[in-house]
Amino acid sequence: MKQAVILAAGEGQRLRPFTLNRPKAMLSIADKPILQYIIEALAQNGIRNIVLTVGYRKEQVYDYFGSGERCGVNITYVTQVPQLGTAHALWQARDCVDDEFLVLSGDNLIEAPTIAAFVQVKPSGLLVKRVENPNRYGVVNIEGGEVRDIAEKPAEAKSNLVNTGIYAFTKDVFKFMEDVLDIPDALNNMLAADQPITARETDGTWLDVVYPWDIISLNEAVLKNIGVSLGGTIETGVSLRGNVVVGADSIVRSGSCIYGPVVIGSGCDIGPQVCIMPATSIGDNVTLSPFSEIRNSVIGDDVAIGPGSIVSDSVIDKGCVLKGRFTALGGPSEVRVNGESPTLNVGVIMGEECQVDGNVTAQPGVIIGNYCQVQMMKTLSGRIPDRSLVY
Amino acid sequence: MCGIIGYIGSKKAQPILLNCLSKLEYRGYDSCGIAVMSSGIEVYKDAVRVKVLSKAAPELDGTIGIGHTRWATHGEPSRQNAHPHCDCTGRIAVVHNGTITNFHKLREQLAAEGHILASQTDTEVLPHLIEKYYDGDFARAVELVLEEVEGAYTMIAMMTGEPRLVAARKDSPLIIGIGDRENYIASDVPALLDYTSRVIYLEDGDIAVVTADDISLKNAGAPITREEHKILWSVEDAQKGGYEHFMLKEIHEQPKVIRDTLAEYLSQYISSAKKAADLTRGGGLEDVLILASGTSYHAGLVGKYIIEGLLKVPVRVELASEYIYSGQASARNKAIVITQSGETLDALKAIKRLKEAGSRVIALTNVVGSTASRVADETVYTRAGPEISVAATKTFIAQLIALYWMAVPYARADVRRPGDLVLELRQLPGKVQQILDNQTVIAEMARQIEKFDHVFYVGRGISYPVALEGALKLKEISYIHAEGYASGELKHGPYALLGSQSPVVAVVTQDNTYEATTTSIKEIKARKSPVLAVVGEGDETMADLADSVVTVPHTDPLFSPVVNVIVLQLLAYYAAKERGCPIDFPRNLAKTLTVE
Numbered sequence: 001m002k003q004a005v006i007l008a009a010g011e012g013q014r015l016r017p018f019t020l021n022r023p024k025a026m027l028s029i030a031d032k033p034i035l036q037y038i039i040e041a042l043a044q045n046g047i048r049n050i051v052l053t054v055g056y057r058k059e060q061v062y063d064y065f066g067s068g069e070r071c072g073v074n075i076t077y078v079t080q081v082p083q084l085g086t087a088h089a090l091w092q093a094r095d096c097v098d099d100e101f102l103v104l105s106g107d108n109l110i111e112a113p114t115i116a117a118f119v120q121v122k123p124s125g126l127l128v129k130r131v132e133n134p135n136r137y138g139v140v141n142i143e144g145g146e147v148r149d150i151a152e153k154p155a156e157a158k159s160n161l162v163n164t165g166i167y168a169f170t171k172d173v174f175k176f177m178e179d180v181l182d183i184p185d186a187l188n189n190m191l192a193a194d195q196p197i198t199a200r201e202t203d204g205t206w207l208d209v210v211y212p213w214d215i216i217s218l219n220e221a222v223l224k225n226i227g228v229s230l231g232g233t234i235e236t237g238v239s240l241r242g243n244v245v246v247g248a249d250s251i252v253r254s255g256s257c258i259y260g261p262v263v264i265g266s267g268c269d270i271g272p273q274v275c276i277m278p279a280t281s282i283g284d285n286v287t288l289s290p291f292s293e294i295r296n297s298v299i300g301d302d303v304a305i306g307p308g309s310i311v312s313d314s315v316i317d318k319g320c321v322l323k324g325r326f327t328a329l330g331g332p333s334e335v336r337v338n339g340e341s342p343t344l345n346v347g348v349i350m351g352e353e354c355q356v357d358g359n360v361t362a363q364p365g366v367i368i369g370n371y372c373q374v375q376m377m378k379t380l381s382g383r384i385p386d387r388s389l390v391y
Numbered sequence: 392m393c394g395i396i397g398y399i400g401s402k403k404a405q406p407i408l409l410n411c412l413s414k415l416e417y418r419g420y421d422s423c424g425i426a427v428m429s430s431g432i433e434v435y436k437d438a439v440r441v442k443v444l445s446k447a448a449p450e451l452d453g454t455i456g457i458g459h460t461r462w463a464t465h466g467e468p469s470r471q472n473a474h475p476h477c478d479c480t481g482r483i484a485v486v487h488n489g490t491i492t493n494f495h496k497l498r499e500q501l502a503a504e505g506h507i508l509a510s511q512t513d514t515e516v517l518p519h520l521i522e523k524y525y526d527g528d529f530a531r532a533v534e535l536v537l538e539e540v541e542g543a544y545t546m547i548a549m550m551t552g553e554p555r556l557v558a559a560r561k562d563s564p565l566i567i568g569i570g571d572r573e574n575y576i577a578s579d580v581p582a583l584l585d586y587t588s589r590v591i592y593l594e595d596g597d598i599a600v601v602t603a604d605d606i607s608l609k610n611a612g613a614p615i616t617r618e619e620h621k622i623l624w625s626v627e628d629a630q631k632g633g634y635e636h637f638m639l640k641e642i643h644e645q646p647k648v649i650r651d652t653l654a655e656y657l658s659q660y661i662s663s664a665k666k667a668a669d670l671t672r673g674g675g676l677e678d679v680l681i682l683a684s685g686t687s688y689h690a691g692l693v694g695k696y697i698i699e700g701l702l703k704v705p706v707r708v709e710l711a712s713e714y715i716y717s718g719q720a721s722a723r724n725k726a727i728v729i730t731q732s733g734e735t736l737d738a739l740k741a742i743k744r745l746k747e748a749g750s751r752v753i754a755l756t757n758v759v760g761s762t763a764s765r766v767a768d769e770t771v772y773t774r775a776g777p778e779i780s781v782a783a784t785k786t787f788i789a790q791l792i793a794l795y796w797m798a799v800p801y802a803r804a805d806v807r808r809p810g811d812l813v814l815e816l817r818q819l820p821g822k823v824q825q826i827l828d829n830q831t832v833i834a835e836m837a838r839q840i841e842k843f844d845h846v847f848y849v850g851r852g853i854s855y856p857v858a859l860e861g862a863l864k865l866k867e868i869s870y871i872h873a874e875g876y877a878s879g880e881l882k883h884g885p886y887a888l889l890g891s892q893s894p895v896v897a898v899v900t901q902d903n904t905y906e907a908t909t910t911s912i913k914e915i916k917a918r919k920s921p922v923l924a925v926v927g928e929g930d931e932t933m934a935d936l937a938d939s940v941v942t943v944p945h946t947d948p949l950f951s952p953v954v955n956v957i958v959l960q961l962l963a964y965y966a967a968k969e970r971g972c973p974i975d976f977p978r979n980l981a982k983t984l985t986v987e
Contacts, residue, residue: 002592002618021828048564048592049620058633059827063643066632067579072564074580074592077633098620233661249654251661267654269817285650285817301650302821304814319821353821353944371825 001119001168003098004047007089008035008106009055009080015212017351017369017386018317022060025106027209028300030222030281031245031263033064034209037109037222039071042102044112045119048073051096052106053089055080085181086165094174103183105165107208109218111225114204115166124190125168125198128161129206137162138184140199147197150184161199164206168198212349212367213335215315219298220279223261231266238271247284265301283318296330300352314347314362317370320354326362333365351386393488394418395474395565396458396582397547397556400573400603404428404456405448411575411582412458413441417630417637417779418578419462421758422473426484429453431551434484436473455554457547459486462777463759476515478522479507482551485521487514488563488578489543497539516540521548530600533557534609537598547576556601560593567591567599567606569619574601581630591617630779636974638780638868642960643827646820648785649792649953652774653817656796670702670753671801676725679706680750682714682741683729686783686863687755690790691729692856693952697794700949701802701812711737715744722749727797730754731778731786733761742766755793757786771797780975782868784960787860788823791953792816807949815947819954822944826957833941833958836923837965840894846871847885847920848959850898851878851908857898857952861959868977869967878904878911889918896962897924898955899933902948912936925958927951 012024019027025035039050050073054061058079068075076096080089090103100123102115118127126147128140134157141148141158150163163184176189187197207218228243232250242260246252250264253271258264262276265284270276274288277295287304288294294305295312303316306324313330316322330347348362351370362368362380369386378390394415398404408425423444424436435448441460459474475484491497494513497520501508506519517536524532529550537544543562549555558565558576568575568583568590575583576599580590591606593599594617598609608615634640670676679698681691688710695706709718711728715737720726726745730738733756742763745752754767757775764770773789799812826833840846846865850858859875866873876885878897889895895915899908909932912922916936924937928945943954967974 002620021824046594048594054633057828059643062633062640063647067630069564072562074564075632098618232658249658251658267650267657269657285654285820287814287817302818304817319818319824321818353825 001100001102002047003049003051003100004042004102004104005051005053005090005093005097006035006038006104006106007053007086007165008061009053009058009083009089010107011056011083012107012209014210017349017367018212018215018315020370020386021057021352023054023056023058023106024209026057026060026064027215028281028283028298029109029209029215029218030226031265031283034109035061035065035106036071037111038104038106039065039068039073041110041112041115042104043071043073045115047102047119049098050075051078051093051101052076053078053080053092055083055089086183087177087180087186090183091174091177094171097171100168100170103165103167103169108165109205109207109209109222110166111205114202114206116204118166118168118200118202121168121198121200123168123170124173124187124195125200126187127164127166128199128201129164130160130201130203131162132160134160134162139163142199145199147187147191147199149191150187152184161201164202211335212315213344213346215298216296216313216346219281220296223263223279223281226261226263228260232268235271242278289324297347306358312347313345314349316348316350317352319352320350320356322356322360323376324358326356326358326360328362328366329364331364333363335365348380393462393474393563394460394578394582395486395488395545395547395576396578397456397486397549397558397576397601398573399455399554399556399601400570401454402573403452404454405451407575407586408456408458409441409445409448410585411577412460413445414582414584414630415460415578416441417581417777419460419777421461421463421468421761422470423458423460424473424475425451425456425458426475426477426486426549427451427453427456428484428549428551432477432481432484432549434475434477436475437470438468438473455549455556457484457486457549457556459488467759467765468761471510472512474512474514476510476512476518478518480522483518483521483525483548484550485514485517485546485548487517487544487546488565489545489561491516491540491544492542493540494542513542514546517544517546517548521550525550529553529555530557530598533559534598534612537561545578554602558593558599558601560597561595565593565597567593567601569606572604574603574606576601579630588621590620592620593617635968636780636964638782638784638964638974641778641780641785642957642964644776645785645788645957646824646827648775648789649820649823652789652792653796655774656793657813660796660800669801670698670725670797676702676704677723678704678725680720680724680726680745681706681708681729682711682718682726682738682745683708684711684735684737686787686860687729687731687790689856689860689863690787690794691727692859693791693853694727694729694794694797696853696856697949698798701798701806703803703806711735711741715740718744720745720748720750724748724750726750726752727794728752728754728763728767729756729790730761730763731757731773731783731790733758733763735763738763739766755790757789781977782864782963782974784864787956788953791956792819795950812947812949815950819946819950822946822954823957825944826954826961830961833961834965836939836941837962838969839921839923839939840865840896840962841869841871841966841969843892843894844872845888845893846873847881847889847893847895848873848875848898849878849881849895849911849915850875850900851904851911852900852902853948853952854898854900854904854955857955857959858896860956861896861898861962864960864963865966868963868974869970869972870977871966871970878908881911881915886914886918889915889920891919891921894921894923896959897922897937898959899924899926899930900948900951900955901927901930902951909933909936925955
């Protein structure tokens with residue numbers, strides 16, 4: 001297997017505000033887009049010929065990956081407009097594929113071991129994974145190592161094995177795709193025609209982001225595996241503990257504490273006297289001003305956080321400017337999703353390019369849209385739509 | 392980044408190598424070279440672009456050869472440092488892409504063993520090591536060398552009397568192109584698309600021995616095979632990473648260019664290792680002279696407003712091509728010469744004249760080690776990377792950022808607080824990205840102007856040079872006649888040309904020029920010209936006044952050129968696209984002008 005098609009055209013509606021300007025595959029986890037984890041996992045398994053199907057906000061993918069230089073792969077792009085389904089996405093790539101190829105979803109974060117055994121499988125093949133709550137996935141019924149059927153989001157799951165969206169195909173797959181929009185339907189067509197599909201189970205990483213707050217737990221999970229690498233300038237009097245990554249041309253000023261796992265991008269200006277606590281990712285060109293504490297959070301590129309701020313269990317997207325004394329303490333909060341109200345520990349979820357004046361407090365679980373402006377001394381709660389002015 | 396190429400077969404190698412190298416110029420173009428083998432190996436290389444090398448190179452005979460094109464990030468481009476590199480005897484030649492991390496140690500060892508290394512590069516240890524290990528088996532010698540080398544070493548080697556090329560891949564890409572009784576090796580697919588569509592992708596650790604009709608591969612000492620792939624894409628797709636044109640790709644690179652350039656200047660500034668051109672250094676800054684041509688001249692004009700505004704010293708901006716005939720210089724001057732390539736003849740002549748007058752000269756250029764940087768007293772580099780599109784976009788933005796950095800940290804305390812300005816500068820990448828994310832409205836505006844034969848661009852104050860740059864972009868790529876004017880100057884003549892068939896693009900800044908600009912636009916409207924305005928967020932007045940508006944994110948008026956010019960670049964791009972123009976390579980224009 002020398003080639004892979006990654007389906008990265010999807011929008012990720014449920015991940016608003018973060019998917020207004022980027023496809024789901026470009027969400028940043030531990031300072032890298034999800035898509036990069038997938039491409040790196042493929043490259044480490046010797047697959048360097050990558051076809052990317054892109055659609056929604058495809059320029060973000062072009063700008064980040066270019067022709068694949070960053071990951072040492074060759075990328076060919078095909079566009080899927082509109083985005084009708086996974087089979088429709090794969091169909092767009094039919095002129096670019098080899099006789100045998102892998103298909104992966106650009107939305108699920110994987111690592112090299114996840115697919116290490118699967119790349120050897122003779123097509124057709126399907127990679128499955130055991131999960132606790134299979135009902136929101138495609139549940140795969142397996143007999144003798146072969147797929148029997150796939151049931152999409154069944155009310156009652158027959159097994160705990162779910163479809164990872166990772167497949168091995170030959171070009172013949174296109175014969176079963178004429179009348180379907182999603183790949184599982186094509187698989188069911190293949191089964192109906194007595195075409196065997198090998199099922200392989202993986203116990204490797206396979207992580208899904210469904211809602212914006214999932215980014216926080218996913219970030220924490222991925223950060224567990226980072227190493228230590230210190231670029232830029234670390235002034236004397238900085239306390240470093242655990243695994244910390246600091247990018248090139250960043251400066252961490254005196255009196256700051258960084259307790260890993262923490263990853264900091266390049267060109268950041270941090271401190272003096274800033275505390276960055278475990279499970280925090282900070283993008284490029286970020287400014288963190290004195291006497292602030294960031295904990296278990298994801299901070300996007302170009303963000304500036306003013307003096308005396310506290311940010312916990314939060315995601316702050318790129319370009320936000322928090323003038324100072326911003327507080328998002330985090331804590332148990334009830335979020336309402338699809339009729340359910342799970343209690344989660346969330347601080348603030350903030351879309352890109354927000355301008356927040358001094359002394360603003362965000363109650364746990366508040367979701368702020370993109371391009372919002374908040375005047376000083378406000379307390380934020382609930383959901384605030386894009387381009388709101390809070391005064 | 393560098394590009395490498397190899398050919399072995401029955402055709403003359405030289406023209407093939409040069410053509411392939413020209414396709415790899417997107418990977419770098421500050422120096423290049425080829426080596427061709429007949430009875431012995433002949434090398435021709437220089438710190439010039441492939442096109443120049445092609446003209447200057449003597450005809451080399453031979454059907455086996457290698458080539459290289461380079462983009463220096465450390466160490467200057469020079470003939471000596473250009474690839475291919477040879478061993479002591481001149482019998483072995485190597486091209487290489489990557490950095491050998493243990494080359495200091497290897498150099499010392501080689502020198503101690505009596506090898507004479509001619510260049511400063513890490514690459515040169517490779518041919519000398521091959522020479523050391525060669526005992527009749529060329530491929531084996533390369534294998535032994537690679538066992539000793541640490542770091543990234545994607546390379547191709549050839550040797551007199553050996554009818555084969557030996558290539559290896561580590562960290563940087565390498566492919567083999569399969570031809571009919573001939574084979575190719577290249578960094579990337581685009582180089583080969585004129586010759587073959589059958590390729591093999593090498594993996595890390597692979598060593599390939601390639602002859603005219605055979606390819607044998609090894610990894611970790613064991614023979615292996617790698618699958619052949621058929622390439623279905625065109626040359627153009629490959630290099631443009633998804634985009635239709637280099638210009639659009641480069642426009643989209645601008646947030647990253649701003650981030651990278653600022654990161655580097657900030658880190659230099661903080662670590663005080665080497666302050667990126669502090670204009671005030673040495674004290675007694677009395678006046679500044681900026682010389683440039685074309686788009687760089689417009690950057691220089693913005694520089695005038697920046698430096699005069701923040702440092703309160705008079706700034707003169709002149710066209711390099713005019714200055715060399717009549718300009719006055721003195722030892723009092725601090726001069727900034729802006730040249731993207733560092734090779735523009737007018738700029739180089741201007742530097743010479745300034746030096747003769749005793750002025751201190753700072754060169755502002757995108758090409759490390761270019762001639763301008765060698766003759767100037769100091770050099771400030773923009774970090775825009777190679778720019779392929781003839782119409783400059785990202786290098787202009789990088790020049791602006793450099794000019795801001797020359798003044799912002801040293802702003803007079805009674806004028807502005809440097810800290811606030813630095814913070815505002817660091818927000819620019821996000822603001823530029825916002826414009827890119829919402830460019831459909833600009834494409835729409837372009838459809839309105841593409842049908843006209845004449846377009847005026849107007850601006851006042853710091854937006855005046857932005858108007859000039861917008862007009863230049865439109866004329867050079869869409870071939871629509873466009874003129875940039877200071878808003879206040881239209882009434883001195885151009886009014887005669889206004890009418891329903893001559894739209895006006897107005898760049899409106901919310902600063903002390905706003906009212907005067909509003910008045911100008913009302914006057915233009917009175918003469919029936921359609922007005923398209925680029926305005927700041929929340930500008931309701933202009934939305935009512937103009938026929939259509941593009942809104943840009945709010946920033947300090949001092950930094951408004953950065954956001955406003957992005958709109959005008961995209962406007963020119965989409966207008967040219969509507970008209971079906973060859974956007975990246977407009978007629979009659981060249982990227983670097985080494986003629987007067």
